[in-house]
Amino acid sequence: MTSKNRKLCMLIGVVPILILLLLACRPTSTPTVTRTPSVEHEEPAGLVPSWSDINDWLYQLQGLDLDAVRKSRYDLVVMDHSSDGTTAGEYTAAEIAALKNSPGGPKLVLAYVSIGEAEDYRYYWQSDWKPGNPKWLDAENPNWPGNYKVKYWYPEWRNTIFGYLDKIIAAGFDGVYLDLIDAYEYYVQTRATAEQEMVDFVIAISDYAHVTKNKPNFGIFPQNAAVLEAHPGYLTAITGIGQEETYYGYDGIDNVPTLHKVTSEIESHLDKFAAAGKLVLTAEYTTQQEQINDAYQRAKGKGYIPFCTVRDLDQLIINLSHEPD
Secondary structure (H helix, E strand, O other), rough: OOEEEEEHHHHHHHHHHHHHHHHHEEEOOOOOOOOOOOOOOOOHHOOOOHHHOOOOEEEEEOHHHHHHHHHOHHHEEOOOOOOOOOOOOOOHHHHHHHEEEEEOEOOEEEEEEEEEEEEEOOOOOOOOEOOOOOOOEEEEEEOOOOOEOOOOOOOOHHHHHHHHHHHHHOOOOOOOEEEEEHHHHHHHOOEEEEEEEEHHHHHHHHHHHHHHOOOOOOOEEEEEHHHHHHOOOOOHOOOOEEEEEEOOHHOOOOOOOOHHHHHHHHHHHHHHHHOOOOOEEEEEEOOOOOHHHHHHHHHOOOEEEEEEEEEOOOOOOOOOOOOOO
């Protein structure tokens, strides 16, 4: 046998061995996949919404049933940091985490904070306080007993609010919903700087959360006083705005349509927020289905995110035909 033929025979003998080796190494048609065990009701981290994902919201400050809210499909929840305002009633970090990772879908959660009035049922209230003592505490609000105007430009009051933010951040809230922004209107006749000082206060709260506490995505949502959008730095400092009575609940009366000229004025400012990429949340106080339908249609037509509820904010409202998705 020639050398050439010997080499050919050797190659022929090797081929079956190579084929067998290739077949042994080939993966099966149904590869094995290792999965991480799931936790009951836990949503994948990637589904946690960002501010730009929000398209519906719930506003409820009293009588909150956390389990019922968790089962709802709202993207955003505005609630109190405490069931009764006290330290003992504060919602725990575990409760807020469970709310954010809900069986009804992941949620972002804002804590309500009044920065234009002090409330005598809050943890910070001291028994000897009265108007003038401390010096920044002003007259009681006749429409809301137990709520007192504050001279919000005083460092002592600002530090009180910063301490409030510390609690809220520690509990795991995603941001704050700042009420009584329009408190500056109480002082404008006697204090020329009152409006700018409220703007400065909101910006200072934003800086405290974003820079001092290193929470760059912490949401800052002032309620009302949409006219402040014209002040330099205001729009940059906030994440969005909540606006009451754009369409219904005018002058503090449920189911009363807001005057057309007032609605037009409010919308002219809210449009500036929307154009700047800020979330615009509208809260209407009506329980009439025709008005609810109208409010949702008009708000959505402007790019706002509407919600109709009762003024006491003590019910988990899901509006017929406008259910959260």
